[in-house]
Amino acid sequence: MIPLSVENRSIRPPWMTILILVAMFTVWIVVQGGGFPTNPVMLATTVCNFGMVPGEITHLARLGTAVPLGPGLECAVDNDRINYLTPVLSMFLHGGWMHILGNALFLWVFGRAIEDVMGPMRFLGFYLICGLAAAAAQIAVNPSSPVPTVGASGAISGVMGAYLLLFPRVRVHMFFFFIIFFKIFRIPAWVVLLYWFAIQVLSGLPELHASGGEPTGGVAVWAHVGGFMAGILLVRFFERPDLLARRRVAFGSG
Numbered sequence: 001m002i003p004l005s006v007e008n009r010s011i012r013p014p015w016m017t018i019l020i021l022v023a024m025f026t027v028w029i030v031v032q033g034g035g036f037p038t039n040p041v042m043l044a045t046t047v048c049n050f051g052m053v054p055g056e057i058t059h060l061a062r063l064g065t066a067v068p069l070g071p072g073l074e075c076a077v078d079n080d081r082i083n084y085l086t087p088v089l090s091m092f093l094h095g096g097w098m099h100i101l102g103n104a105l106f107l108w109v110f111g112r113a114i115e116d117v118m119g120p121m122r123f124l125g126f127y128l129i130c131g132l133a134a135a136a137a138q139i140a141v142n143p144s145s146p147v148p149t150v151g152a153s154g155a156i157s158g159v160m161g162a163y164l165l166l167f168p169r170v171r172v173h174m175f176f177f178f179i180i181f182f183k184i185f186r187i188p189a190w191v192v193l194l195y196w197f198a199i200q201v202l203s204g205l206p207e208l209h210a211s212g213g214e215p216t217g218g219v220a221v222w223a224h225v226g227g228f229m230a231g232i233l234l235v236r237f238f239e240r241p242d243l244l245a246r247r248r249v250a251f252g253s254g
Contacts, residue, residue, distance in 0.1 A: 002175040003109045003192065004184065008167060011246060014112040016120035020127065021104055024152060027092045028100050035096050040070055043095075048075035050093055051148030052086040052135055060144035067146050077146045087135035088128065093150035103152045109172070110163045111156070114235075117166060117244045126238040130158020130230045137226020141204075149220045154227035157200075161231025164193040166239070200224045 028034060033042035047069060055061020056077055066074040082089075094100035115123040134154020168190035176183050204221035 001185075001192075003106065004173045004175050006109055006113065006167075006173070006189065007171045007186070008113050008247075010112045010116045011243075012116060014115045016123050016127075017107060017111040017115050020111075020124070020152075021107065024092055024094070024100060024104065028094055032093065035094075040073065044069040044073045044075070046093060047095060047148050047150055049080075049082070050086055050089040051075075051150040052090040052138075053077060053083065053148045054139040054142050054145040056080075056083040056146075057086070057139060058143045061146040065146040067148075069148075075146075075148055087132055090135070090148075090150045091128070091131045091152050091155050094152075095150055099151060103156055107152065107156045107159065111159050113167060113170075113247075114159050114162050117239045117247060119240055119243060122238045122240065126162070126231075126234060127155045127159065129234060130161075130227045131155030133158065133230035134223040134227030137229075138220045138223040140226075141222040149223065151220075154220070154223040157224045157227030158231030158234070160193055160196070161228040162235035162238075163189060163231075165232050165235050166244070168193075197225070197228055200228070 032046045033039040035043050053061065053075075055065070056079070059079075061077045063077055063079060065077045069075050094103065111123075111127075114126075118126060131152070131154050134157060135149075138149060138154075168188065170189045171186040172189050172192045174185045174187050174192060176185055200221045204225060
């Protein structure tokens with residue numbers, strides 16, 4: 001199922017959400033080359049150099065350990081100073097078009113209302129802190145991993161956790177398809193978000209027992225879990241009561 005929209009609007013234009021999306025796509029096109037087949041080295045280089053490698057941060061991965069990133073392409077563990085910045089840098093990198101489009105959709109659907117109750121600068125701080133919490137969770141689960149992780153999904157998971165706490169009863173328009181059958185359902189946000197969270201936890205359980213603790217299926221699901229929990233725990237510190245009250249006057253509980 002794919003979220004298309006939610007039934008609560010924004011009082012003010014979501015400028016910070018838009019700026020984050022612009023930054024994501026600018027980095028994807030300009031820095032990463034848009035992932036086009038004509039330039040696979042550019043994509044692999046950015047993922048390797050600026051993606052977060054848990055083992056590089058903890059120094060538990062052996063220097064020189066190489067992981068494949070494509071035909072004839074490998075990423076080797078190093079000890080560069082920029083490694084300590086990768087938990088932030090990696091939030092703006094992606095591994096493919098489906099990756100960035102999926103993240104952009106989830107941020108647009110759930111991020112606007114959260115920005116509306118925080119204001120743009122608080123929302124940016126909340127977004128980045130949730131992304132760092134997501135990175136910390138992935139490092140805790142895979143401290144010696146030599147595999148680079150990229151994507152905004154950890155930070156966006158924090159936004160989803162905040163949405164669960166603030167707007168649990170708001171209906172989400174979910175697009176469901178199966179082969180040739182498709183339909184749009186209106187489902188309460190708490191059902192959608194708790195279902196999504198349960199899928200992340202269940203998907204990550206084999207990773208806890210896997211040899212080396214590598215991400216199962218290539219997805220850093222424990223970053224999603226960590227970001228989601230951070231969003232739930234931190235949202236009350238970032239929300240502005242006056243903006244939340246204004247929304248409730250305008251739209252009720254949503």
